[in-house]
Amino acid sequence: MSAPTPSDPSAPALAATYGAHNYHPLPVVVTHAEGVWVTDQDGRRYLDMLSSYSALNQGHRHPRILAAAREQLDRVTLTSRAFHNDQLGPFLKRLSEVSGFSRSLPMNSGAEAVETGLKACRKWGHTVKGIPEGRARIIVAANNFHGRTITIVGFSTEAQYRAGFGPFTPGFDVVPYGDAAAIEAMITPDTAAVLLEPIQGEAGVVVPPEGYLKAVRAICTQHNVLMFLDEIQTGLGRTGRMWAFEHEDIRPDCITVAKALGGGVYPLSAFCADDAVMNVFTPGDHGSTFGGNPMAAAIGRAALDVIVDEQLPAKAAELGGYFMERLHELHSPHVREVRGRGLLIGVEVHEASGTARTFCEALQERGVLCKDTHGQVIRFAPPLVITRAEIDHAMDQVAPVLA
Ligand SMILES: *Cc1c(COP(=O)(O)O)cnc(C)c1O
Numbered sequence: 550m551s552a553p554t555p556s557d558p559s560a561p562a563l564a565a566t567y568g569a570h571n572y573h574p575l576p577v578v579v580t581h582a583e584g585v586w587v588t589d590q591d592g593r594r595y596l597d598m599l600s601s602y603s604a605l606n607q608g609h610r611h612p613r614i615l616a617a618a619r620e621q622l623d624r625v626t627l628t629s630r631a632f633h634n635d636q637l638g639p640f641l642k643r644l645s646e647v648s649g650f651s652r653s654l655p656m657n658s659g660a661e662a663v664e665t666g667l668k669a670c671r672k673w674g675h676t677v678k679g680i681p682e683g684r685a686r687i688i689v690a691a692n693n694f695h696g697r698t699i700t701i702v703g704f705s706t707e708a709q710y711r712a713g714f715g716p717f718t719p720g721f722d723v724v725p726y727g728d729a730a731a732i733e734a735m736i737t738p739d740t741a742a743v744l745l746e747p748i749q750g751e752a753g754v755v756v757p758p759e760g761y762l763k764a765v766r767a768i769c770t771q772h773n774v775l776m777f778l779d780e781i782q783t784g785l786g787r788t789g790r791m792w793a794f795e796h797e798d799i800r801p802d803c804i805t806v807a808k809a810l811g812g813g814v815y816p817l818s819a820f821c822a823d824d825a826v827m828n829v830f831t832p833g834d835h836g837s838t839f840g841g842n843p844m845a846a847a848i849g850r851a852a853l854d855v856i857v858d859e860q861l862p863a864k865a866a867e868l869g870g871y872f873m874e875r876l877h878e879l880h881s882p883h884v885r886e887v888r889g890r891g892l893l894i895g896v897e898v899h900e901a902s903g904t905a906r907t908f909c910e911a912l913q914e915r916g917v918l919c920k921d922t923h924g925q926v927i928r929f930a931p932p933l934v935i936t937r938a939e940i941d942h943a944m945d946q947v948a949p950v951l952a
Contacts, residue, residue: 558590575913575920582609585932585939587918596943598912598919600932603750603782603893606809607855608932614812617851618844626844630836636846643850647791647857648804650821654830655841655849659781659807660696662818665835666805667700667744669820670775671720672829674741678773685741688774690726694751695744695779727757729764736768742775742802743768747793750782753926754895756888762797769802775826776801781818782893785809786856786933789866789891796890802826812852817845861933865891868940872929875944881951883908885925894929895922896951908950915946 557563561578577595581588585608587597600606607614621636628634637655644653654669656662667687674685689695691706702710703717711717722740724731732743747762749755762778769776778801783793785806794801803826807818839845856862869891876887876896883902888895898905905921912919912927922928931943 560590575909575918577913577918584608584610585935593916595913595916595918596931596939596946598917598929598931598943600930601813602808602920603785603787603930604808604811605813606785606787606861606933607812607852607859608934609813611812611851611855611934613855614814614848614851617847618814621844621847624843627839627842629838630841634841634843634846636843636850637841640841640846640850643853644806644810644819644821647853648806648821649800650804651823652827653806653819653821654827654835655845656818656820656837657816657839657845658696659805659818660698660701661837661840662781662805662807662820663695663701663744663779664698665820666777666803666822667742668835669803669822669826669829670742670744670777672834673775673826674739676829677825678741680739680741684739686720686722686737686739687741687777688722688724688732688735688743690745690749691723692726692749692752692755693744693746694749695746695781726752726755727761729761729768732765733768733772736772736774740772740774742777744777744779746779747783747796748788748890748893750893750928750930751922753897753923754889754893754928756890760797762794763799766797766799766801775803778804780804781807785853786862786865787891787893787930789862789869791856791862793890809856810849810852811845812848812855814852815845815848817849817852856933859934862891865933868892868933868935868937869894871937872940872944875940876947879948879951883951889929892929892931892933892935896927896929897925898927898951900925911950912946915950917943917946 578590579587587595671685674680675682689704695701700718704721722735724735803822811817883898885897885899905925905927909921
């Protein structure tokens with residue numbers, strides 16, 4: 550093994566000087582990581598309770614995923630879709646087995662997968678449902694988060710995500726989240742799809758009322774509207790089931806998958822649907838130079854195998870329940886609500902107690918990394934390979950900070 554490269558202590562200053570200022574990171578400089586642990590420049594270890602917003606469900610540098618990546622590096626890394634490669638087919642087959650959808654269209658980032666799905670739903674609306682060309686509309690929820698492209702921020706209700714970036718793509722209708730009747734009232738003959746997160750992660754881990762997804766499913770079926778769920782953050786085991794929609798025993802018409810699909814190693818996303826929707830695409834309609842490349846496909850297949858073989862959804866259910874119980878037992882005067890599902894947990898703190906960021910900074914001092922979302926919510930979303938003992942260790946730090 551080669552000696553570790555000494556890291557440049559001025560790395561964050563260089564990023565501040567030469568990079569765009571579109572993030573406000575906590576002041577920790579990560580140089581190494583393994584499993585649920587990351588190490589900073591001074592050799593200090595931290596428990597990673599954010600896991601890159603659920604992109605690290607399998608943990609940092611999972612050996613099986615690294616092995617697949619190394620093997621593929623020595624064979625072929627990029628072909629473009631102009632040619633076949635020997636990795637894409639087996640990856641798509643595995644994704645189909647795990648998702649239950651007959652076909653997938655691979656892209657790179659989550660936002661691209663959502664854009665792919667929006668295109669599919671619109672084209673399905675025009676060519677299958679019979680909506681007059683250029684009139685298809687898509688219903689979305691208030692406080693949604695689906696990525697950062699112009700089209701996607703155009704239907705965001707977060708002022709900062711939109712300010713200065715217009716004009717926006719038309720064709721979207723916003724309804725309150727968690728209210729199925731509001732969706733039904735918004736549907737017109739031009740409605741092609743309803744796009745929702747099964748749990749709103751960025752909005753502060755907002756869990757909808759029980760029966761919401763089931764009611765939306767029934768409404769969509771009745772009105773011949775596609776139910777399109779964004780499982781980018783909630784999918785691949787995070788909430789205690791492989792997909793969050795399984796909690797309500799329903800099946801949407803299509804989903805987006807990203808984040809943990811790349812196993813924490815490589816950006817990889819997909820839009821998954823059955824033939825009736827996916828077959829609207831014909832050669833030349835849509836694509837991406839890196840989408841479905843052999844590196845991504847080999848890594849993606851290993852990432853899926855790890856989730857299935859290590860039964861990470863069941864682990865998330867069990868340890869998430871335990872973690873949530875421990876958080877409830879704190880009876881902290883600062884906490885307004887503890888909510889979530891599996892290992893996607895939000896702790897909302899009272900405004901009088903300060904912002905969630907203040908609590909995240911205090912946790913960082915104690916060696917636990919997490920991130921605030923929506924001002925008052927601390928999000929806990931550790932890698933799903935975390936152990937009960939590591940949750941206990943986290944609670945030893947969380948308890949005094951919330952006391
Ligand atoms: C992270 C996220 C996205 C966007 O993914 P990117 O890879 O950052 O483009 C979309 N939807 C949801 C629900 C997400 O959590």
